[in-house]
Amino acid sequence: MTPTNTAAEAPALFTLTTGPVNCYPEVLSALGKPVLYDYDPTFMAFYEKVMRKVGSALGVKDTPIILQGEPVLGLEAAAHSLVAPDDTVLNLASGVYGAGYGEWLKPRAGSFHEIRTVYNDAIDPADVDAFLTAHPETALVAVCHHDTPSGTINPIKEIGQIVRKHGALYVVDSVSAWAGVEVDVEACCIDVLVTGPNKCLGCPPALSILTVSERAWAKMEANPAAPRASILSILDWKDAWKATEGFPFTPSVSEIYGLEAGIDLYLKEGPQNVWARHAKTAAAMRAGVKALGLELWAAREEIASPTCTTIKLPEGVDETVLRNTMKEKYGVMISSGRAETFNKLVRVGHMGPTAHPIYTVLTLTALAGALSEITGKDFDLGGAIVAANAVIAA
Numbered sequence: 001m002t003p004t005n006t007a008a009e010a011p012a013l014f015t016l017t018t019g020p021v022n023c024y025p026e027v028l029s030a031l032g033k034p035v036l037y038d039y040d041p042t043f044m045a046f047y048e049k050v051m052r053k054v055g056s057a058l059g060v061k062d063t064p065i066i067l068q069g070e071p072v073l074g075l076e077a078a079a080h081s082l083v084a085p086d087d088t089v090l091n092l093a094s095g096v097y098g099a100g101y102g103e104w105l106k107p108r109a110g111s112f113h114e115i116r117t118v119y120n121d122a123i124d125p126a127d128v129d130a131f132l133t134a135h136p137e138t139a140l141v142a143v144c145h146h147d148t149p150s151g152t153i154n155p156i157k158e159i160g161q162i163v164r165k166h167g168a169l170y171v172v173d174s175v176s177a178w179a180g181v182e183v184d185v186e187a188c189c190i191d192v193l194v195t196g197p198n199k200c201l202g203c204p205p206a207l208s209i210l211t212v213s214e215r216a217w218a219k220m221e222a223n224p225a226a227p228r229a230s231i232l233s234i235l236d237w238k239d240a241w242k243a244t245e246g247f248p249f250t251p252s253v254s255e256i257y258g259l260e261a262g263i264d265l266y267l268k269e270g271p272q273n274v275w276a277r278h279a280k281t282a283a284a285m286r287a288g289v290k291a292l293g294l295e296l297w298a299a300r301e302e303i304a305s306p307t308c309t310t311i312k313l314p315e316g317v318d319e320t321v322l323r324n325t326m327k328e329k330y331g332v333m334i335s336s337g338r339a340e341t342f343n344k345l346v347r348v349g350h351m352g353p354t355a356h357p358i359y360t361v362l363t364l365t366a367l368a369g370a371l372s373e374i375t376g377k378d379f380d381l382g383g384a385i386v387a388a389n390a391v392i393a394a
């Protein structure tokens, strides 16, 4: 047979991206189960069972909400549902996603404010405290937990306690951190957490998962602008988890099977162990990157994400050339930057099945090999692997 795939067309052997990520094999096989009619009582009971499991994985007492679209739907829906026309809102932006959230808040708010940092740093809780002291009327504060295009983590607990003290509602985008990093919804005083199964839970992109506090339900119910009979409605799904209630529209049946498999794996491994696996993988990667003589993007290592490592591009290296060389020569696919971080960095995901330290050895090999080819310089791959291994062994 004549080969039909060029190197560029062939899929990567290893997808070590920051989302979507390779799914767990158990998730893939669950996705292939027969599609039940959503009003088959068997499916309705199954949906309730899965929702309770999701609630226990999230550590919340109220049953969470699933919206039937990848997490951007949940994020947009939260902005539409919570923000009333005369509200003062504060958006916290330390990266592309955080700033992007402001674009949904701004047109709906009476008064919109933002605290920004440079995109390799994190929000300072003291700035939030100062703002809320000066603007006690603030109804809502939004933050991105792990701003993925920067690979940096915001202090969501410290910020949340300040927000609660001032009486505002608190919305957190934890799409790319939850299930890879501890997120204690209660202790962080989160009113609406938006996440999804397509990052650290190792499922495909298709669903949004939201926790909603009693205060947040009350706010939505009192908000004349909150969507109803709409794909953006959170309120429509409030009771849909109960086997005795109907669905506003057909849920993504197969994706719910996949979600259950992802949640089961997470609970069986034990959330603490899952978080430790993510943290160790990222620590090994950072050690290897530094030993190669490359620089981390994050201003400080304490704010570098356990679910993604961002690496500054060396002078004169084009990100597309680097990533394509890594893919075509080594079979390793990593992520680019986005918007303001595009062509300034590359990103290696440690999410779900790829949050295993041995993948760092693979990635460092591809990275050093591609960089040597592009720049004609030597990179100390041996030293990098030794450094990563030291973290793995510790």
Ligand SMILES: *Cc1c(COP(=O)(O)O)cnc(C)c1O
Pocket (backbone or CB within 6 Å): 019, 020, 070, 071, 072, 097, 144, 146, 147, 148, 173, 174, 175, 176, 199
């Ligand atoms: C992945 C991700 C989302 C979902 O958005 P996509 O751009 O569609 O992948 C939202 N927020 C954050 C922080 C994410 O990492």
